[in-house]
Amino acid sequence: MVRFPAPLQPGDRIGVTAPSQGVEGAAEARIDFCVSTLRDAGFDVVVGEMMDGSGITSGPAAERAAELTDMLCDPAIRCVIPPWGGETAIDLVDLLDWDALAAAEPTWLVGYSDLSTVLLPITTRLGWATLHGDNLADTPYEAPAGLLKWLDLASGPGPHRQRDSGLISEWVRFEEDAHATEWKRGSTGQWSLHGSDSLDVSGRLIGGCIDTLVNLAGTPYGDVAAFGREHADDGLIVYLEAAEDEAATICRNLHGMRLAGWFDHARAILIGRTKARDNARLTQRDAVLDALGRLDLPIVFDLEIGHVPPHLPLVNGALATVTFDGDTREIVQHLR
Template structure:
């Protein structure tokens, strides 16, 4: 399959159809109440939401891999569906990447795929293999949460032409448990935080965005579904790689990042963006130390504690967008251009 040119899906506006399917974990028990609320939240804003068959939360995944891959392919190829969104992540979306009908999708108009966590496993090949821009942002369960000052909602990105300017929110938040409030729309505020440039100083850099959750995207490194080195070589600009850790301790994160480095993920990088994390340190290695052990030898600028992962709120990033990142004095800013 030859490398296609980068394509940006058309804007998604009220009245357009959004497809919901679970490429990884499904929905059960108290979580179902939350997802029903989120679907109605989107419908109340004018979107035509259709929910697929692969949503069962009784097991590890929502359905057998072939069924999940077929439903995801069908929704992404359907010209009436303008955006596809999972309820949340999960554990083993890796089992469907070679079952997706990539040839069928290559002949279809691009559709927005939005989400994070285990969905990173699908977002990366959608961009690097298929050539469609995709969005690392809120899953459906997070979508109703109000966006703090400085950030944008993923609906703003899929619904606009750009450029999209976002600034550090200065916040650290958390989710409300579904049992506490399945209709929550305001993040639980737990602290403050700020982007920080490793070693201090200023940064002004531009590149194509690519990245995701370390624990999931590492499994794509060195395969046809995560050949970032080859993808990056198709552009005149360098890349900006973003990574975030969910829950693995620092030693494993260190190993994973070394594996990604050896597979060429950072060969054309101009900078690395690292999301805030509550993943545990090892007694002899911190999470920051893990990143520095694996990537410090590259001499790349590293920006810490962006709102791009499992510590909300969420700063949505467009895989494939041309991003301009500035860390200078009081300025903490990223501008994404869909071109």
């Protein structure tokens, strides 16, 4: 059974902490603006101690794990969000107080990129729904037509309907405008479907960033096979995106995740749009097909679910229906 946090409402308290990389330099002005944006929307925002941006992480792993645990267990805090991802959040997953978390009521944990490393085990081990969407630094950006903001999904059970935006955007550099609220328009693009002419499939969502999640595969913190068995009646829709790793590395990683049982109960696979490098002999798309094409599952490519904005937020554990038929390209999420 998936446990969904209470709907997030204005007046609720949001905790900000950096389980991975902290904040320094020009980024400080951006994060200050993002905190102010949430406060202007009526939320009570508290910023933790683990925010130092001078190193690869915001502080020692034990201290980061303790602050994240405390925020998630504090009944006054209804949502926790990091400034952004980073590189090595994996160093704290076994330091979280899992017993305390299991005894607590679910709290929204929001983020993506390196935060996938924490979002996924919170869902697979505790059964809490988690929200793969914007980090704090991206929260002020307006959602283009067809997409929702993560705050929309966290505010109620749905149905939350999103469709192919047709857009490929770019971030505004903090040095250029720390108060940006509109993505830079880049070009256009659409979802594409492999393995079928049309698609109408439902299942429980689970996934995140390949570059970081592969390191959890085969461990107690990345047991998607067990999560799939638990939800075998619903089936899974596994969503994944490549951040930076080049295509041959992504290919190896996906094979490893396949061998660890990540797709044993999948009914479909969603792949995010990426700007990660191709290999001289292998494209990113072909890397996915090399590893997962043999599964005879429909694969939807080029969703707005990763490191290429704009962003389509997904809830780990939500019951979702993906439809791809003619001009209809949409995903509907029910938080139940």
